Amino acid sequence: MLKDITLGQYFPGNTLAHRLDPRTKILLVILYIVGLFSAAGLFSYGVLILMLIAAVRISKVGARALFRGLKPVLIIILFTAVLNLFFTPGDSITEWWIFRITIQGVRLAVFMVLRIMLLIMGTFLLTYTTSPITLTDGLERLLNPLKKIHIPVHELAMMMSIALRFIPTLIEETDKIMSAQKARGADFESGNLLQRARALLPVLVPLFISAFRRADELAVAMECRCYHGGEGRTKLHVLHFEARDYAGFTVGACVTAGVMALAHFGL
Amino acid sequence: MIATENLQYTYPAAEEGGKATVALRGTEVTIEKGSFVVVLGRNGSGKSTLAKTFNAVLLPMGGKVYVEGMDTADEKLLLAIRQRVGMVFQNPDNQIVATVVEEDVAFAPENLGVPSEEIRRRVDDALEAVDMSAFARHAPHLLSGGQKQRIAIAGVIAMEPECIVLDEATAMLDPVGRQEVLSSVHRLNREKGITVVLITHHMNEAEDADRVIVMDDGAVVMDGAPRAVFSRVEKLWSMGLTVPDTVALLYGLEQEGLKVPRDALTVEECADAVAAALRNESKGNEDQ
Amino acid sequence: MKQILQIEHLTHTYGIGTPFQRSAVDDISFSVEDGEFLGIIGHTGSGKSTLIQHFNGLLKPTSGQILLDGRNIWAEPKKIRSVRFQVGLVFQYPEYQLFEETVYKDIAFGPANMGKAGDELDHCVRDAAKLVELKEETLRKSPFELSGGQKRRVALAGVLAMGPRVLVLDEPTAGLDPAGRENLMANIRDFHRNRGGTIILVSHSMDEIAQNVDRILVLKSSHILMSGAPREVFSRADELISAGLDVPQITRVARALHDRGLPIDPAVYTVEELQRELLALRRGGAAC
Numbered sequence: 101m102l103k104d105i106t107l108g109q110y111f112p113g114n115t116l117a118h119r120l121d122p123r124t125k126i127l128l129v130i131l132y133i134v135g136l137f138s139a140a141g142l143f144s145y146g147v148l149i150l151m152l153i154a155a156v157r158i159s160k161v162g163a164r165a166l167f168r169g170l171k172p173v174l175i176i177i178l179f180t181a182v183l184n185l186f187f188t189p190g191d192s193i194t195e196w197w198i199f200r201i202t203i204q205g206v207r208l209a210v211f212m213v214l215r216i217m218l219l220i221m222g223t224f225l226l227t228y229t230t231s232p233i234t235l236t237d238g239l240e241r242l243l244n245p246l247k248k249i250h251i252p253v254h255e256l257a258m259m260m261s262i263a264l265r266f267i268p269t270l271i272e273e274t275d276k277i278m279s280a281q282k283a284r285g286a287d288f289e290s291g292n293l294l295q296r297a298r299a300l301l302p303v304l305v306p307l308f309i310s311a312f313r314r315a316d317e318l319a320v321a322m323e324c325r326c327y328h329g330g331e332g333r334t335k336l337h338v339l340h341f342e343a344r345d346y347a348g349f350t351v352g353a354c355v356t357a358g359v360m361a362l363a364h365f366g367l
Numbered sequence: 368m369i370a371t372e373n374l375q376y377t378y379p380a381a382e383e384g385g386k387a388t389v390a391l392r393g394t395e396v397t398i399e400k401g402s403f404v405v406v407l408g409r410n411g412s413g414k415s416t417l418a419k420t421f422n423a424v425l426l427p428m429g430g431k432v433y434v435e436g437m438d439t440a441d442e443k444l445l446l447a448i449r450q451r452v453g454m455v456f457q458n459p460d461n462q463i464v465a466t467v468v469e470e471d472v473a474f475a476p477e478n479l480g481v482p483s484e485e486i487r488r489r490v491d492d493a494l495e496a497v498d499m500s501a502f503a504r505h506a507p508h509l510l511s512g513g514q515k516q517r518i519a520i521a522g523v524i525a526m527e528p529e530c531i532v533l534d535e536a537t538a539m540l541d542p543v544g545r546q547e548v549l550s551s552v553h554r555l556n557r558e559k560g561i562t563v564v565l566i567t568h569h570m571n572e573a574e575d576a577d578r579v580i581v582m583d584d585g586a587v588v589m590d591g592a593p594r595a596v597f598s599r600v601e602k603l604w605s606m607g608l609t610v611p612d613t614v615a616l617l618y619g620l621e622q623e624g625l626k627v628p629r630d631a632l633t634v635e636e637c638a639d640a641v642a643a644a645l646r647n648e649s650k651g652n653e654d655q
Numbered sequence: 656m657k658q659i660l661q662i663e664h665l666t667h668t669y670g671i672g673t674p675f676q677r678s679a680v681d682d683i684s685f686s687v688e689d690g691e692f693l694g695i696i697g698h699t700g701s702g703k704s705t706l707i708q709h710f711n712g713l714l715k716p717t718s719g720q721i722l723l724d725g726r727n728i729w730a731e732p733k734k735i736r737s738v739r740f741q742v743g744l745v746f747q748y749p750e751y752q753l754f755e756e757t758v759y760k761d762i763a764f765g766p767a768n769m770g771k772a773g774d775e776l777d778h779c780v781r782d783a784a785k786l787v788e789l790k791e792e793t794l795r796k797s798p799f800e801l802s803g804g805q806k807r808r809v810a811l812a813g814v815l816a817m818g819p820r821v822l823v824l825d826e827p828t829a830g831l832d833p834a835g836r837e838n839l840m841a842n843i844r845d846f847h848r849n850r851g852g853t854i855i856l857v858s859h860s861m862d863e864i865a866q867n868v869d870r871i872l873v874l875k876s877s878h879i880l881m882s883g884a885p886r887e888v889f890s891r892a893d894e895l896i897s898a899g900l901d902v903p904q905i906t907r908v909a910r911a912l913h914d915r916g917l918p919i920d921p922a923v924y925t926v927e928e929l930q931r932e933l934l935a936l937r938r939g940g941a942a943c
Binding site for chain 3: 273276277279280281282283284285286287301302305306309310
Binding site for chain 3: 409410538541544568608609613620625635637638639641642648649
């Protein structure tokens with residue numbers, strides 16, 4: 101039941117996008133987001149759409165999967181569209197009761213919706229082509245300089261990767277606990293919100309206790325394997341920049357610069 | 368390899384005014400390098416506590432534990448000791464740290480600051496040693512219990528330890544998984560000379576050991592070759608342990624006057640012994 | 656005898672329509688007599704776990720039906736919970752489901768869900784506690800203060816307190832030491848004898864099954880391989896072994912003796928019985 105949730109929608113593959121260093125991809129996404137929030141008109145958005153299409157082709161993502169990624173935010177998209185469409189002041193096109201559609205409203209609605217869609221699809225591509233652990237490694241490398249100002253980068257990355265490792269295990273355990281309580285007559289389906297929340301207690305208590313016990317045992321196991329913090333640690337896989345990473349970053353920087361320039365001129 | 372001197376350990380009381388549990392009462396045990404030792408005992412006998420003192424997970428409250436001459440109580444030697452004596456625990460899930468098998472096996476050498484290429488070599492060798500090379504890029508949570516424990520063992524081997532302690536590592540496995548783990552550690556013991564200390568309450572796991580130590584109530588009660596230990600049937604029963612079916616049968620027949628050796632452990636040996644005894648008896652009767 | 660549970664052409668398929676489609680249980684039919692002690696064995700992945708979750712309506716059949724007292728349990732899907740009070744299911748390592756502040760309250764969870772209250776509820780709880788030999792003062796403690804073995808008994812009591820007519824146990828002794836295993840099985844046997852309930856025991860341990868059940872159901876790769884009294888099943892040892900299972904060690908001894916020409920039934924499955932046969936043989940004098 102719960103096991104069917106796929107996390108982060110990572111899809112293993114060997115495309116150029118998969119082989120890029122995760123740091124490159126993270127930085128590209130940041131540049132993309134900067135571009136998205138600078139874009140002002142048709143041309144700047146157009147360039148960004150082209151960039152996204154290029155990325156989609158490179159990653160070999162199916163269009164269906166891409167749009168399915170929008171499902172969770174469909175409501176936000178609709179809400180944004182409606183809000184901008186009907187409540188933007190400006191030159192009226194039509195009117196009905198308190199609802200006014202203005203030219204500015206249409207323009208704004210379209211661009212806001214575009215922005216959200218492009219944002220979601222762009223980050224979707226990131227998680228599609230990069231496994232959670234690779235992403236964490238990439239983030240850790242990028243944030244390493246912060247160690248100098250005493251930010252515990254290694255510890256944060258370790259916590260992140262352990263959490264990722266245990267999510268499927270905990271989901272499985274939740275399933276088991278729920279089955280066991282259902283076998284004793286627990287009812288998770290009926291009742292109002294409050295009743296249903298209370299019905300979750302026989303699941304949450306054992307789950308939390310189990311999670312703490314796991315953490316305890318894991319800590320001992322880690323120490324037995326000589327874990328002593330981030331000092332002096334080496335890695336099995338060391339991230340290297342290749343030519344394609346430099347190329348990718350250059351392209352991304354140029355595109356973003358272009359978008360910002362276009363936006364400056366209101367395009 | 369490992370030696371304890373008058374080892375004592377007491378667990379504090381679980382609640383206010385409750386009783387503390389004495390787990391180890393002056394235990395003295397020596398583990399020889401390269402041996403395969405099984406420590407048996409019922410729950411509460413102290414066997415698990417003993418195991419945890421071997422690599423300083425627990426520090427002695429009285430007495431000492433020495434690993435290759437190093438005192439486990441010495442904080443400065445902690446990493447050196449833990450690199451030499453690796454431990455595999457009971458719950459397969461709660462030892463795996465990474466989301467990819469080979470990353471998890473690499474965890475220990477990474478902690479030890481081993482250079483990247485060397486880590487690669489160790490990981491490959493370790494997975495090969497437990498017959499899990501095909502699963503290097505898999506997600507651990509999809510593996511069976513036996514497979515997870517073998518990954519845990521690989522993770523320990525990657526430290527290149529002298530000794531592996533398995534603390535009831537087969538308790539949560541099904542028979543197939545248990546067999547996989549046992550084959551792996553026996554192979555490591557035979558082919559790489561790694562000392563193995565196996566803590567368990569499954570009697571049949573002791574059959575192939577070099578030496579069996581039986582613990583009860585915080586002390587070593589028996590110590591010897593499997594055959595010698597299993598022959599002491601009444602004593603084992605009195606400690607809430609069992610003996611293999613073969614030994615139980617032989618003991619029962621012996622009680623009825625049949626001349627059978629008590630220590631014919633394996634099925635074949637047992638059958639041979641029983642058949643021979645019956646034949647001899649009937650021949651003896653014929654001769655009379 | 657009355658059939659309390661009937662499984663008719665049960666199939667359960669996971670992941671229909673995906674590339675991972677798999678029938679964990681494929682066209683399985685059998686019935687359980689009222690008051691019977693049935694054992695189910697099968698290798699990991701044979702479908703045991705999926706099968707038993709159909710008995711109390713936790714899983715819905717993809718096709719086929721489950722009849723309790725002759726009635727399809729899914730006839731009124733909204734009332735499926737009532738089936739769970741009549742068919743009690745105890746999962747593996749049930750101690751991990753304890754959650755209440757006191758043992759008493761945890762055991763009361765099941766009967767409370769049935770709508771019981773006051774004296775009736777109290778009676779259910781205390782009765783169940785007695786069945787698993789939990790002491791009075793343990794009822795007032797927090798379940799998290801107890802030992803693993805005690806917690807398991809609390810979990811079992813929690814299901815017994817619902818007064819189910821069929822008790823399904825999935826590896827109830829997993830992870831316990833020999834004494835713990837014996838105690839728990841003794842409690843279950845007593846329950847069976849004194850309360851006349853129907854018991855379905857799923858186990859990996861051939862010995863445990865052999866010593867307790869009236870009939871064995873052997874699963875292999877989502878089908879029933881064979882079913883019958885222990886003697887019948889163990890006489891087909893070769894088939895069991897090729898199905899990834901084993902026979903009790905004593906049965907292998909019996910077979911070995913049989914192979915050496917002794918007139919021993921190779922399907923004997925307890926030490927006592929083999930001992931009796933051998934002693935009878937000895938008295939009869941025919942040993943060659």
